[in-house]
Amino acid sequence: MSASEACPAVEVSGLVKRYGSTTAVDGLELRLARGKVLALLGPNGAGKTTTVEVCEGFLRPDAGRVRVLGLDPRAESDKLRPRIGVMPQGGGAYPGVRAGEMLKLVASCAANPLDTDWLLDVLGLSNALRTPYKRLSGGQQQRLSLACALVGRPELVFLDEPTSGMDPQARRLVWNMISALRNDGVSVLLTTHLMEEAESLADHVVIVDHGRVVAEGSPAQLTTEDPDTQQLRFKARPGLDTSLLTAALPEGCHVSEAALGTYIVTGRVDPQVVSTVTAWCAQQGVLAEELHVGRRSLEDVFLELTGRELR
Numbered sequence: 001m002s003a004s005e006a007c008p009a010v011e012v013s014g015l016v017k018r019y020g021s022t023t024a025v026d027g028l029e030l031r032l033a034r035g036k037v038l039a040l041l042g043p044n045g046a047g048k049t050t051t052v053e054v055c056e057g058f059l060r061p062d063a064g065r066v067r068v069l070g071l072d073p074r075a076e077s078d079k080l081r082p083r084i085g086v087m088p089q090g091g092g093a094y095p096g097v098r099a100g101e102m103l104k105l106v107a108s109c110a111a112n113p114l115d116t117d118w119l120l121d122v123l124g125l126s127n128a129l130r131t132p133y134k135r136l137s138g139g140q141q142q143r144l145s146l147a148c149a150l151v152g153r154p155e156l157v158f159l160d161e162p163t164s165g166m167d168p169q170a171r172r173l174v175w176n177m178i179s180a181l182r183n184d185g186v187s188v189l190l191t192t193h194l195m196e197e198a199e200s201l202a203d204h205v206v207i208v209d210h211g212r213v214v215a216e217g218s219p220a221q222l223t224t225e226d227p228d229t230q231q232l233r234f235k236a237r238p239g240l241d242t243s244l245l246t247a248a249l250p251e252g253c254h255v256s257e258a259a260l261g262t263y264i265v266t267g268r269v270d271p272q273v274v275s276t277v278t279a280w281c282a283q284q285g286v287l288a289e290e291l292h293v294g295r296r297s298l299e300d301v302f303l304e305l306t307g308r309e310l311r
């Protein structure tokens with residue numbers, strides 16, 4: 001294994017990036033191992049795109065050290081560019097260019113490109129070959145952008161919100177492609193607002209807020225299977241007095257109405273707790289529906305760490 005193959009795909013330490021008086025990234029640390037998928041999560045404005053654009057070499061950091069495939073993305077961009085694929089947020093193409101031409105143009109810059117017809121077919125774009133970029137639907141533009149990121153057989157791809165604006169079919173197709181890339185040993189750094197996307201694709205999840213890492217780990221580590229942090233979720237009529245139910249449960253259990261008519265019991269959820277909850281609901285004359293016992297979802301963890309208020 002050569003020295004550059006041994007190094008992580010992405011290594012970021014102490015990254016700071018400011019726009020005037022706004023500190024978009026504030027001492028961020030990140031490490032993506034080779035052949036793995038890392039999902040960067042965070043509320044709007046948390047600094048995800050800025051971080052990705054620094055890694056891609058498009059932005060100059062104000063402080064910190066960034067290495068991508070062992071290279072400095074700005075000083076060594078000529079060496080790096082042929083080895084990475086970039087899918088920017090919101091596409092980015094000359095509006096009049098036809099989809100097929102666009103992909104062929106990008107392919108012509110690669111030493112050993114994938115077959116463009118095959119790639120367009122796989123991404124369901126064969127019928128849009130001659131369609132100008134501006135006339136493609138949002139989801140088609142996203143898929144073309146993904147094709148452009150992949151056509152040069154990159155070792156590492158940056159995907160900034162790859163499935164935003166896609167219908168469920170296209171989203172699943174892209175998820176399968178990302179899994180296939182990982183199986184082929186390609187490293188993937190993606191940003192997303194879809195917890196399901198991060199949970200099902202990522203080996204490593206990094207949650208950022210205000211430009212800093214607030215939590216990281218595998219999806220399983222973040223949602224932890226510790227019995228003390230399991231939860232029971234159920235639906236029932238909105239407005240139940242959760243303090244009364246909490247009082248009926250063993251010490252350490254707590255009930256909250258997380259959303260209108262959705263209740264969450266946290267603590268050590270054992271058979272006795274389930275039985276107490278259903279009996280208490282029966283006493284109130286309400287049916288506990290969609291009762292589910294399990295670990296916290298990634299969304300629960302995300303909201304706990306970053307709060308519920310809008311950004």
Ligand SMILES: Nc1ncnc2c1ncn2[C@@H]1O[C@H](COP(=O)(O)OP(=O)(O)OP(=O)(O)O)[C@@H](O)[C@H]1O
Nearest residue numbers: 019022023024042043044045046047048049050051
């Ligand atoms: N070119 C710019 N000029 C000034 N401020 C900027 C610029 N780009 C980003 N910012 C600010 O930097 C902060 C981080 O933005 P960034 O786009 O990195 O966040 P994000 O996590 O990718 O957000 P989103 O989820 O909404 O895409 C925000 O406060 C944003 O307004």
